[in-house]
Amino acid sequence: MATAVASPTFLSSAFAPRHHRRLTRLAGPRRAAPVGLAVRCEKSDKQKRQPLSALVPREQRFMFEGDELCGPDIWNTTWYPKAADHVTTEKTWYVVDATDKILGRLASTIAVHIRGKNEPTYTPSVDMGAFVIVVNAEKVAVSGKKRSQKLYRRHSGRPGGMKEETFDQLQKRIPERIVEHAVRGMLPKGRLGRRLFTHLKVYKGAEHPHEAQKPVPLPIRDKRIQKTG
């Protein structure tokens, strides 16, 4: 008995010690998401998270088998979001102050959050991102001589209809357009990209009308985004 128990562990420790430990750690019980780490695609799976094995007493479990007993196999099939997983009213809202932030770096961060690429539930064909509010858009900064040299071009469609203006001219005229132009260039082009762009809200002053959505500050990891000097 003692030797029978000892020999498998001896063998396993000789050949694949860590592998054996990892298997037992990973086969841990499935828990509902406690505070701290969220299970991010819960919403459509809520009904399925209580498998029969939790409700049926041990003696009667032989009456069920397979999927009925343990719940559907969600670990070996690639998850695709259902409608309940991307309801617009339950999306996060972020707010960011653009004062003295480098334009491109800010736009990149915003685009990542709008598209949903920071979440493990990212799906390219579905809008899984968040809303982003930008305030103080007229104070966004650029480095070097871009303020007087960066050109914004548009064309009316007619011959000779190209119009250009520099960064500071556009900033005086319509400052929101600068941030919008930057972010639109970083979002995907197409039907979904156009819808994602509507999730960006840019405002000129420090006020925004979205207090009811309780926006949280946008987490920014870029260390060079703040313009110094």
Place this chain on the structure above:
Amino acid sequence: MDYMEGGKLFRRSSNWKMNKGKIFKLAKGFRGRAKNCIRIARERVEKALQYSYRDRHNKKRDMRSLWVERINSGTRLHGVNYGKFMHGLMKENIQLNRKVLSELSMHEPYSFKALVDVSAHHFQGTGLSKRRV
């Protein structure tokens, strides 16, 4: 003369009426005249079968890149990037494939955090570049 495509036998015969029914069956849901008129339907169906051949092979590639993207964002939430994470897993001889890893990162956050901690032994620092969100 005869050739197989899409599991169906296409006969190259002067009498087009022979496999018209098969073509129209495959052309269901096509736009405009491509679902009703044989000359156009035949072209579109041949193209559709070519695309389906190509995309059966592409689908495997696309799914794997989706898993990699999901694992990447899952590990970055814990401060590690995908490359260092996979390197650490390979060193520890954890042979979980990317499909399962991506599902773990979504459905089983605690197990995934344990995996990230396991792979963290094999590199200095966090592996997360300073600029990434």
